[in-house]
Structures are given as C-alpha cells and as structure tokens.
Amino acid sequence: MVRLIKGVIKKIIDENYKVKSFFIETDIRLESYPGQYVMIWYPGSEEIPISIADESGTVVRLLIAKAGATTEYIHLKARIGDYVRLRGPLGKGFTLVEDGRVACVAGGYGVAPLFYLTKRLAEKGVRVHFFLGAKCKEELLLLDELSTFCERIVVSTEDGSYGYRGVITECFDEYLKREKYDIVYTCGPELMMYKVILLCCERGIRSEASLERYIRCGIGLCGSCVLDPIGLRVCCEGPVIDGNILLKTDFGKYKRDECLRRVSISGVSRS
C-alpha cells in the first residue's frame, strides 16, 4: 500500500556546498528499512526519489544534493516550518544481517542509505567497516557521525586532501586481500558500484547495491526504471539488488533516460 504522508521541515543542515540534510517531522511514522526511499514533493517543484538517510521516531532525514531544477529549487526555497509531502517508504531495502563482518562502500551522496543501514547494524552489534570516497575533503559526507558507530572507517579522496589519495575501490581492493567480509553493501556512482560488485564476485562474497534509475511512478507501473534485459523494476524490486543478479543486466553499462532512451553509464555520477 502506498502511503501519502504529510511532513514539516524541522531542521536543515548544510553538509557542504551542494548537499543539505533535511529533518522532516511526519504526521505518522514511516516505519522504513535502510535502502528504501521516498518520493518527496516540495510545493512548487516536481516529485523526486530520495533515499531515507535515517528515521528516528516521527523524524525522517533526507540528504539532498543539488543536481538540477528540482533539487536546486528545494535548496533555495525550503525553510524550517515548510510543509512537504512524502510518498512511501518505497522499494526493497538492504538485507539486515544479524551478525558477521560487514563492509559498506559509499561514494558521494550514496552514503545516505548506507548511513541508515550502518546505524541499524550497529544497534544489533554487527561490526561494520565503512569505505567512504569523495573527490575532495569538502565532499566527504557524514564522516564524524559515521565514526561513532563504525568499527573502522577508511577514507579516500581523489585529490588526496583527506585519507588515501585515489578512488575508494582501490582501498577496498587492498582491504579485501587481508580482511574477510560476509556481505558487502554499496551505494554511489554506478561505475564505482560495478567495480565493488566485480571484486566481491571474484572472491565469492555476497554483495548488494542500491541503484539509481529514472523513477516516475515508484510502484512498478510505468516501466521507466526497468533494468534490461531481465526487466527488473528498480522502483519496487529494488533499488537494492543482489550483485550476482546485477551482473546479468546492463548495470554498469547502460541506463534509460527520462525519454526511455538507452544511454551509456560512463560519465554518469552520483556525487
């Protein structure tokens, strides 16, 4: 059942020059799972899909990055006390393991659903190694908050301004040579996730990725989010999908744009 939920913006944090956290008080509890998303509608703009970055009581947190017209409008106009409408929670989230060793690999605002996941795993006593990558120090998101509940955080920046210099998949590859993980979760730019999944498959490690596809209806009706050639609908059978299944699709190679044209993934960024 799809729920329409009324919300009021209670707090806004400027995470960096292009990402803000919005804390939204809802009239009823969302009761979401990490990896699920909501369609958010702010008056005067379009409805867009955003991952749930946290839920605590009746307050839900969303990290919104400026990407185009709608997200820029929200950044510019949204104020504390403003009303929003949320549709959801939607989609299938991450598998919440009860024990074992876990790694999360995040890039850009892909940290949002993994932050929520890590918090829930830490509550169960599961030890998480978190690999966080960004272009530069300023673009690293939620680092201080993550350090309160991760066993280890490995950070990389492409310009070397913080942590290892280079991309996070290189660090992750190094760690895989000496650490054993039971499951790996990833969210971020598609090419990063593709590399993470290949590394996991080579070693027989279970993996899950949270995908971004063009989401219109969010309930499996319009077909805009379909993964070729097996026809998985990212909006309801995802956005979190098992790595072994993803390797049977055009994940990491092509996606469909808003006109349903197939476009190459290269150069597509989630940061």
Ligand SMILES: Cc1cc2nc3c(=O)[nH]c(=O)nc-3n(C[C@H](O)[C@H](O)[C@H](O)COP(=O)(O)OP(=O)(O)OC[C@H]3O[C@@H](n4cnc5c(N)ncnc54)[C@H](O)[C@@H]3O)c2cc1C
């Ligand atoms: C499951 C899911 C979770 C997401 N989580 C987050 C998040 O936590 N934080 C965040 O900042 N962004 C998230 N996004 C991306 C966010 O939905 C887009 O950045 C936003 O819709 C862009 O809208 P725009 O009008 O500002 O930009 P536009 O100029 O319209 O587009 C900018 C980019 O966003 C893509 N986009 C636009 N509309 C949609 C749509 N309806 N569905 C998917 N992609 C779209 C475009 O293809 C383009 O690549 C998520 C997307 C999906 C599918």
Ligand code: FES
């Ligand atoms: S967004 Fe309509 S089927 Fe997935």
